[in-house]
Amino acid sequence: MKNKNYPLVSIGLFVFNGENGLEVALDSLIGQDYPNLEIIISDNASTDATPDICRRYAQKDPRVKYHRSKKNLGPVWNSSQVIKLSSGKYFMWAAHDDHRENSFVSSCVMKMEQCPDAVLCHSHTASFVVGQEERLCVGNLNSFESATGLVKRYRETLKHFPATAVYGLYRLSAMRKTRLSEKVMGTDVAFLQELSIHGNFVQVPKILFNYVGRKKWNTVDQDYKFIFGRERKPWWYLPFVVLFLNHWSRVASAELPFGSKLRLWAELIKYQIRYVALKVLIKVAGRLCPDRWKVKLGSAIYRNWIMDPNLEPTFGDLFLERVIKPTLGWWK
Numbered sequence: 279m280k281n282k283n284y285p286l287v288s289i290g291l292f293v294f295n296g297e298n299g300l301e302v303a304l305d306s307l308i309g310q311d312y313p314n315l316e317i318i319i320s321d322n323a324s325t326d327a328t329p330d331i332c333r334r335y336a337q338k339d340p341r342v343k344y345h346r347s348k349k350n351l352g353p354v355w356n357s358s359q360v361i362k363l364s365s366g367k368y369f370m371w372a373a374h375d376d377h378r379e380n381s382f383v384s385s386c387v388m389k390m391e392q393c394p395d396a397v398l399c400h401s402h403t404a405s406f407v408v409g410q411e412e413r414l415c416v417g418n419l420n421s422f423e424s425a426t427g428l429v430k431r432y433r434e435t436l437k438h439f440p441a442t443a444v445y446g447l448y449r450l451s452a453m454r455k456t457r458l459s460e461k462v463m464g465t466d467v468a469f470l471q472e473l474s475i476h477g478n479f480v481q482v483p484k485i486l487f488n489y490v491g492r493k494k495w496n497t498v499d500q501d502y503k504f505i506f507g508r509e510r511k512p513w514w515y516l517p518f519v520v521l522f523l524n525h526w527s528r529v530a531s532a533e534l535p536f537g538s539k540l541r542l543w544a545e546l547i548k549y550q551i552r553y554v555a556l557k558v559l560i561k562v563a564g565r566l567c568p569d570r571w572k573v574k575l576g577s578a579i580y581r582n583w584i585m586d587p588n589l590e591p592t593f594g595d596l597f598l599e600r601v602i603k604p605t606l607g608w609w610k
Contacts, residue, residue, distance in 0.1 A: 284312065284313055284314040284387070285314065285366065285367035285368060285387060285391070286314050286315075286316065286365065286366035286367055286368075287312060287314060287315050287316075287366050287367070287368045287369070287370065287383055287387060287447070288315075288316050288318060288360075288363075288364030288365060288366035288368070288369045288370070288450065289307055289315060289316070289317045289318065289369075289370050289371075289372050289383075290318050290320065290357075290360025290361060290363070290364060290369065290370070290371050290372065291303065291304075291307070291317065291318065291319045291320070291360065291371075291372040291373070291374065292319075292320045292322065292353070292356040292357050292359065292360050292371070293319065293320070293321055293322065293324065293328055293332075293356075293374045294321070294322040294323070294324055294328075294350065294353070294356070295324045295325060295326045295328060296324070296326075296328050296374030296375070297324075297326045297327040297328050297331060298375070299374050299375035300328060300331050300332075300374045300375075301331055301335075302375075302377060303372060303373065303374050303375060303376060303377070304317070304331075304335050304342070306376075306377050306378050306380075307372060307378070308335070308339055308341070308342070309380050310378070310380050310381075310382065310383045310384070311380045311381055311383075311384050312383040312384040312387060315341050315383065316341055316343060316364070316365070316366060317339075317341050317342045317343065317372075318343050318345065318360050318363045318364060319332050319336075319342065319343065319344045319345065319360075320345050320346075320347070320356050320359045320360045320363070321344065321345065321346040321347065322347050322350050322351060322352075322353070322355075322356045323346070323347050323348060323349050323350040323351075324346075328374075329346060332344045332346075343363070345359070345363060347359075352461075352505070352507065353504060353505065354459045354460065354461050354465060354505065357371065357458075357459050358458050358459050361450075361453060361454075361458060364450060366450060367449070367450060367451075368386075368387060368390060368447050368448065368449060368450060369447070369448045369449075369450040369453060370383070370386075370445070370446070370447045370448065371444065371445055372445065373445065375490055376445060376487070376488065376489055376490065377487075377488045377490075378486060378487050378488075379401075379485075379486040379487070381486060382401060382486040382487060383447065385401065385482045385484070385486060386399040386400070386401065386446065386447035386482055387447065389480055389481070389482055390447060390449065390480070393478065393480050395477050395478055396449065396477055396478045396479065396480045397448065397449045397452035397453075397473055397474075397476050397477035397478065397479070398443070398446050398447070398448050398449070398470075398473065398477075398479045398480070399446055399447045399479075399480045399481060399482065400419060400442075400443040400445070400446030400447070400479075400481055400482070400487070401446075401481065401482040401483075401484055401485065401486035401487050402416055402417065402418045402481070402482070402483060402484060402485045402486070402487075403416065403417040403418075403440070403442045403443070403485070403487045403488070403489055404416055404485050404487070404488050404489070405417060405442060405488075405489045405490075405491060406488065406489070406490045406491070407490070407491055407492075407493060407596060407600055408490050408491065408492055408493055409493065410596055412592065412594060412596050413592060414491070414591070414592060414596060414597055414600060414601070415589045415590055415591040415592060415597065415601075416485065416589070416590040417440035417442050417443065417489075417588060417589055417590075418440070418481060418483070418588050418589075418590070419440070419443060419479055419480070419481040419588060420481075420587070420588055421434055421438050421587050421588055422434055422478070422479045422480070422481070422588075423481075425478075425479075426478070428475065428538060428541075428542070429538075429541050429542065429545060431474050431478065431479070432471070432474050432475065432542050432545055433545050433549075434474075435470060435471050435474040435479075436471065436545065436546070436549045437549065438586050438587055438588050439467075439470055439471075439479075439588075440586060440588045440589060441466075441467075442487070442489045443470075443479070444466050444470060445487065445489070448473075449477070452473060452476045452477055453473065455476055455533075456469060456472045456473055456476070456528070457469070457472065457528055457531065460524065461505060461506065462505070462520055462521060462524045463498075463501050463502060463505055463517040463520065463521065464517060464521040464524075465505075465524070467521065468521060468524045468525055468528060471525055471528065472525075472528040472529075472532065475529070475532050475534065475542075491600075493600075494600075494604070495604045498511055498517065499511050501517075502515070518550075518553070518554075522546065522550055525546055526543065526546060529542045529543060529546070556583060556584075560579065560583075560606055560607075561607075563575070563579065564576075564606060564607070564608035567608070572608050572609070573598070576602055576603070576606045576608060577593075577598065577602055579606065580601075580602045580605060580606065584605060
């Protein structure tokens, strides 16, 4: 079958100093069994070997299109730039250190073609930690299979959307109805929340994507520096408040009847109240709990109150150290 019979898929790889892992990621994309691809690399003024690697791949495969900024314009600009440069029916972000099975794109395209009301498709995801062979967890979108309708889908995205699904396959026309990424901590969360207004999230029920996370979560100051380029977050910048307001304004700007907006705002308020109450309860429990009971109690709290039903964790020592302890914040 000729390429023109397949919808064009644009893959946007935005990178800054990604020489470690970049070749593996590009080999994974070039090796996809789906024929009609364009791989758009946006290099945010890298100072390592990234430009040389990208130019070499662009020379050997005409589907690879390399764009380089003369100065670093920040990650928000870079993640949006690859979308602006795309021309496909479908779009997919790619990081410089992730790996997809060679049937990832073809499987997701097939699912999206079968579901014309879907705006995002992702496969099951195996998550790892850099330097560790043990698998941390497997992510899926199982709970979204019953989340039909605007309000239910919006609520489910607020509560249970697995972060790694941001690297799924999108319907580009739906993405362009949103405000995409903005200079807000948690902008990927806000974008996905807004995207849920425009259609369903579907999945391929096979592990076709491997995500490798860093050894430790970023601190708030590190996340702030990543977005704004400043060393420390100002005392007055409250990320959860700013993110809530960003959610609110995205609903306000959506092309929806006012009654639908009211229902979505109500979901936002209920979620925020529950989030704050849970944070307070966890903090109080951590202060009152004796040190010798913290691991057992903390694990129980995570399982019963926090755990995302779309994650299948190992619950080994790695999961305790990498997920449960940082989430609760009881250990320094």
